Amino acid sequence: DAKTTQPNSMESNEEEPVHLPCNHSTISGTDYIHWYRQLPSQGPEYVIHGLTSNVNNRMASLAIAEDRKSSTLILHRATLRDAAVYYCILRRNTGKLIFGQGTTLQVKP
């Protein structure tokens, strides 16, 4: 099964951009790259997803490498409410999701 690798933790200052990396070197051609985040005592929340092209939505941007072996979630201006565990996930056509360990993002005021 394809897996993802993320740093265990990252720190950011409030109102600065944050780049959260994810490696998925064994990704297959039909795997979608999804990002979720999880606040304490809550279930994960969808952030963004993509296949090959970079994607933007109101929460974040997703930059996907040309070879699709890595991706970066970009939070343009971090706020204290963005402190969470961020998961990079490969979603297969079977519906099966493969979760990485997640990156714990700390945002300092």
Added chain:
Amino acid sequence: DVKVTQSSRYLVKRTGEKVFLECVQDMDHENMFWYRQDPGLGLRLIYFSYDVKMKEKGDIPEGYSVSREKKERFSLILESASTNQTSMYLCASSLLGGLGTGELFFGEGSRLTVL
């Protein structure tokens, strides 16, 4: 607002007891999933279902079974609970059956403690 509701936020059971964890979604989604989440291990898929009465094993199905008699309800069953099944259990659903693009909606989780 879309919603995935898990029946119990906290449960305490004894070893050997039968445990039912219920999950209901109000979005008419085809796909439903059960995960468990443990410190240092992230989320691991137990079972998923892409239609009524259909089920597929995930990565760690041992010790668990599931039931999907109605589209909106997906139940996780521990036939004989053991202490190593103490965990946070998360239910999720998504719209696109069998396809890779569907956004997942998660419930708030059920924290099960087996004594």
